[in-house]
Amino acid sequence: MAGRATRGREAYVATVSEAELVSLSEVEWLVGTGRWEALCSxxxxxxxxxxxxxxxxxxxxxxxxxxxxHAG
Structure with a gap:
């Protein structure tokens, strides 16, 4: 999974399921409300x-x- 990028709901769900995600930490959000986009790291x-x-x-x-x- 490392270094792999996904596009689309099905691909994302498959990637998260395959990775056996346990938890997230050190979460940072950058939100551009003028464009209605957000980046989560x-x-x-x-x-x-x-x-x-x-x-x-x-x-x-x-x-x-x-x-x-992107999962790296």
């Missing part, structure tokens, strides 16, 4: 160890959705 504790996660979220059809996810 966090350390994820998984069954395979600690990994850095970056997620780009955007408001689509009135809902916040993950449009890009």
């Amino acid at each position: 966090a350390e994820a504790e998984t069954a395979r160890g600690r990994r850095h996660q970056t997620m780009l979220l955007k408001v689509i059809a009135g809902n916040w959705q993950i449009v890009y996810h």
Whole structure:
């Protein structure tokens, strides 16, 4: 999973499930409300160890959705 990027709900759910995510820590959010975009950066504790996660979220059809996810 390390260094892999995903696009789309199904790909993201599969990646999170595969990683066996246990918890997130050191979470930072950067939100650009003028563009309705947000960037989340966090350390994820998984069954395979600690990994850095970056997620780009955007408001689509009135809902916040993950449009890009990188696990490194």
